[in-house]
Amino acid sequence: MMGYQELPQSKLFYTGFNLDQKVRKNHPLRNIQKAIDFEFIYQKVADTYGSNGNVSTPPPVILKLMLLLVLYNVRSERELMETVPERLDWLWFLGYELDTEIPDHSVLSKARKRWGTEVFKEFFERVVWQSVEAGLVDGSKIFLDSSLIEADASENSIVDTHSLKKQLSKNYQELEERLEERSPGEVNQRYLSTTDPEAALVRQGSGTAQLSYKTHRAVDPGCEIITATEVTPGDLNEAHRMIELMNAHQSNTLRPAEIVVADSKYGTIENFLSCYDRGVKAHIPDLKKARASRHIKEGIYSDDKFTYDSRSDTYLCPSGVRLKKKSLHKSRQSLDYGAPKKECSKCLLRPECTENQSGRTVKRHFRQTELDLMRAKAQLAEARRDLQTRQHLMERSFARSKRYGYDRSQWRGLWRVQIQEYMTATIQNIQALIRYAQGPLRMAMTGTMMDMIKTRASSVIDFFLIVKSELSPIKNN
Numbered sequence: 001m002m003g004y005q006e007l008p009q010s011k012l013f014y015t016g017f018n019l020d021q022k023v024r025k026n027h028p029l030r031n032i033q034k035a036i037d038f039e040f041i042y043q044k045v046a047d048t049y050g051s052n053g054n055v056s057t058p059p060p061v062i063l064k065l066m067l068l069l070v071l072y073n074v075r076s077e078r079e080l081m082e083t084v085p086e087r088l089d090w091l092w093f094l095g096y097e098l099d100t101e102i103p104d105h106s107v108l109s110k111a112r113k114r115w116g117t118e119v120f121k122e123f124f125e126r127v128v129w130q131s132v133e134a135g136l137v138d139g140s141k142i143f144l145d146s147s148l149i150e151a152d153a154s155e156n157s158i159v160d161t162h163s164l165k166k167q168l169s170k171n172y173q174e175l176e177e178r179l180e181e182r183s184p185g186e187v188n189q190r191y192l193s194t195t196d197p198e199a200a201l202v203r204q205g206s207g208t209a210q211l212s213y214k215t216h217r218a219v220d221p222g223c224e225i226i227t228a229t230e231v232t233p234g235d236l237n238e239a240h241r242m243i244e245l246m247n248a249h250q251s252n253t254l255r256p257a258e259i260v261v262a263d264s265k266y267g268t269i270e271n272f273l274s275c276y277d278r279g280v281k282a283h284i285p286d287l288k289k290a291r292a293s294r295h296i297k298e299g300i301y302s303d304d305k306f307t308y309d310s311r312s313d314t315y316l317c318p319s320g321v322r323l324k325k326k327s328l329h330k331s332r333q334s335l336d337y338g339a340p341k342k343e344c345s346k347c348l349l350r351p352e353c354t355e356n357q358s359g360r361t362v363k364r365h366f367r368q369t370e371l372d373l374m375r376a377k378a379q380l381a382e383a384r385r386d387l388q389t390r391q392h393l394m395e396r397s398f399a400r401s402k403r404y405g406y407d408r409s410q411w412r413g414l415w416r417v418q419i420q421e422y423m424t425a426t427i428q429n430i431q432a433l434i435r436y437a438q439g440p441l442r443m444a445m446t447g448t449m450m451d452m453i454k455t456r457a458s459s460v461i462d463f464f465l466i467v468k469s470e471l472s473p474i475k476n477n
């Protein structure tokens with residue numbers, strides 16, 4: 001017999017209703033609730049609240065609301081708060097009942113302002129450390145890359161600070177006020193947005209220039225845990241953040257990187273030498289060579305064509321002419337070696353060698369021997385394999401972020417975008433933590449663990465017995 005639905009009539013009371021039973025056992029928010037400690041925040045932010053006045057929304061609830069905002073890529077905080085009472089799973093996650101009064105959306109922006117970035121940084125670092133403890137981070141090899149995030153500012157807000165017309169812009173006074181609030185030395189550029197002066201106007205490829213921020217990340221390859229992250233204005237050169245990312249990786253995982261893998265944008269002299277001084281292998285293509293390859297296309301010899309002779313401290317050019325020390329550049333930490341003008345002017349190879357009327361010069365860094373060593377190591381098969389891995393690994397890391405609205409910043413101002421990135425990276429790490437800490441055994445086995453097992457095993461059978469015993473606790477978790 002067919003059933004007919006009664007005319008809808010709102011029930012005033014429900015008996016026997018249990019919110020916990022309404023949320024399925026394998027709901028992703030259940031896994032997050034089980035895996036992550038949100039209570040740490042009470043102690044972290046205690047100093048930012050007074051002892052009198054209105055009682056605030058509990059800090060763990062605010063942190064969870066922020067997590068929901070990013071995890072479900074909700075367009076605005078107002079929309080988030082409007083949706084909370086409609087979602088039983090969100091109510092359960094927040095520890096709310098059906099009739100709990102939902103806070104005003106402004107609690108989130110007030111909390112961010114009250115807490116600052118430090119709280120979200122610690123949240124990120126705690127999850128990284130949890131991943132280390134779960135055996136998901138080996139830490140010895142890191143992959144670096146950066147990606148642009150579109151700022152939450154319109155192109156109409158851009159003012160040319162070199163133009164006299166700036167004084168006529170009604171937005172200019174507003175810009176001046178915001179510039180005073182800005183962190184010193186963050187952006188130095190001609191075109192600034194009046195609504196978000198910390199964003200930088202950046203052109204990517206042949207597309208139009210956009211107001212942007214830039215995210216810099218270090219990723220551990222095993223379970224793709226993001227071990228360090230930072231946001232800067234979009235025009236900042238990523239090469240300048242490499243050492244900071246390596247330091248943050250070490251501080252967050254307590255494991256120093258032994259190999260760093262990055263693209264040629266990171267292959268600067270400073271970075272190669274810093275890696276040399278730290279005993280780190282730099283699997284990074286040489287920026288100088290990448291630029292030189294453009295010269296080769298134009299038919300100009302790169303410096304590689306010139307052979308250095310350490311005994312005479314000269315270079316031998318393709319025509320067999322010796323280039324001698326010519327000038328010293330202390331600021332660049334280099335020496336110029338030059339061929340005699342008269343030799344170059346009569347040389348048949350000149351069209352392929354130089355357009356300089358004074359003859360060809362070659363630069364030599366004060367620490368050229370160390371540089372050559374690092375560059376040679378970056379050419380080895382091991383480095384080339386890592387570079388192939390890098391492209392997909394880092395693309396995946398940033399592509400996953402797009403699910404969480406990473407393409408465009410939620411808020412204005414560098415510190416707020418940094419908060420967004422901490423939350424996004426934390427969510428990605430939580431997903432990996434949940435996936436791998438309960439997942440396939442091989443994913444949870446780190447290089448360190450492998451080394452330990454190898455040391456203890458005296459035979460092949462020993463090796464397998466130890467592997468089995470070491471991995472069983474992970475499997476049972």
Ligand code: SF4
Pocket residue numbers: 317318319320321339343344345347348349350353354359360
């Ligand atoms: S142009 Fe000068 S430096 Fe270049 S190959 Fe000829 S002689 Fe040598």
